[in-house]
Amino acid sequence: MWRPSGLFHVNYSQEIAFVQTPFQWVMLVLGLFVTFALPLFIPLDALNFFIKAFITITAVLGLTLLTGNCGQISLGHTAFMAVGAFVGAPLLNQGVPLILCLIMAGLAGGIVGLIFGLPALRIKGFYLAFATLAAFYVIRFILIHYFGGVVGHNVPPPSILGFSFNSDFRIYYLIASTCFAMTYFTKNITRCKWGRAFIAIRDHDIAANTLGVNVYFYKLMAFFIGCFYAGVAGLVLSIYMGWASVDHYSLTNCIWYLGMIIVGGMHSISGAYLGVFFILGIEEMGIVIAPKLAELFPQLAGSMIGAVPIIFVGLVLVLFIMIEPRGLVHRWEIIKTSIRIFPFSN
């Protein structure tokens, strides 16, 4: 954060404000302007990249709260996205207003998440990861067998006040604004009592208990809120795809989401943004490079196209865990500090 000398907080509200300096105001307005003007300048391919990124960010923000802030690992995040999509899509088909559908999708994801979060009351860490992995398959099974999951649901282009989101160009605006709204909620949750209770549970659940935090309640609420994000992201993804099918919500994606919060930085919003753009960027790079590698090694060409992006992402994850386990955000903090105290080093 660039802060000219002599600019100090004079009260507490300034200190926890979303935007703290005039420079940040400029950046915020500029950032929003660029985001919303982007589709006018870039080709459709690039636009699809951004759409995918914003959907992923919405989902990953939920994971940031659940795993990064509250310390509850979830390997079932995409399943909760699927729940959101499978509840939201039929509602959209029946002509329920879009905003209401998004909220219902979020609530459905949240409630299912809360139910499958129940094991978290008893188990932690590695074991919880496996319980949520089981949740992934249970939900997938239920969706496939009882809610028409393999075929899925058609999702009509929704509209708000007559503005129909019927092309990628238009859907981009829906997705970007959903993502920003969710980001704003995340920021607010993390700076209030709830966010602090989550951190308390992550860092020392026994101490949290003696300080009056009802650990069971807040763990479940972390699941509810985290999966609310997943539900919303799931519905938004199905709107983009025009179709809700369990195949869009794979386990691989879920593991990559965890990878994204590791690469970005577990418990911050900017971490979610950085991680998502970084991993998706690496993946895109893999997709571009793969055909060229295939030309170089013709005997491997068949398997290379699909494998190269995954290998790239895997490699990046391993490198990050070894070199910068606290993520890009941490590295960015270090850079910021060294710029601030420039002639000296820290």
Place this chain on the structure above:
Amino acid sequence: MVEEPILEIRSLHLSFGGIKCLSDISFDVFDKGLLAIIGPNGAGKTAMLNCISGFYRPQQGKILFKGKDLTRLPSHQIAKLGIGRTFQNLAVYAGASTIDNLLAGRHFHTKENIFAQAFWFGPAMKEEMKQRLFVEEIIDFLEIEPSRYSIVGSLPYGIRKRIELGRALAMEPDLLLLDEPMAGMNLEEKEDIARFILDIHELRKIPIILIEHDMGMVMDIAQRIVVLDLGKKIAEGDPDQIKSNPTVIKAYLGE
């Protein structure tokens, strides 16, 4: 006039399987009292505190706090009744800043609802400000202003101990349980903590139960002392009585 005790321990029994951890312990903590629990290692001092804050469920006996039995209440409700505590091993939230640690201590004093919070309108902001003001007073009291914004995990041990104490104070407790607040400190740091404990006790009028191994310190600041050995209470009295009590000397030095 007889003073009403704020905390009454009545014939407490605690055992894990065949191991008797506490047997037939009874004592009272009076309002405005500073009670120290001492005893050799493994005497059951921390187990005693864990019973009070609801981690262990004693098999028999009662713990009455303001006339209410604590033995079947969950920990977080015991905290709400007004019992704050610190831990022998540091239990700060290492990943959060000092401010957030202390604000987390204000948890059940913070009246917020999640919807107002998520949209961050009117009352949400005001409530945060109110809690922050309270926390700021504690920071001032414990003299940790320089580390206000630091991540607690990066602070030195002595400061972390203070932050833990501050977090317990932020609860506005009616009874404070301190489990070895001076463990692993040098003389100067110990004196600081002793000063804070006395200030808490005298200015804020909070009764304290203190577990400590530094006898000199205990004898200086405690008003009453309970001595435990192998799960039994072997003596109770003011520091002078304890110093000259032959059973206590035997427990510490052997025959």
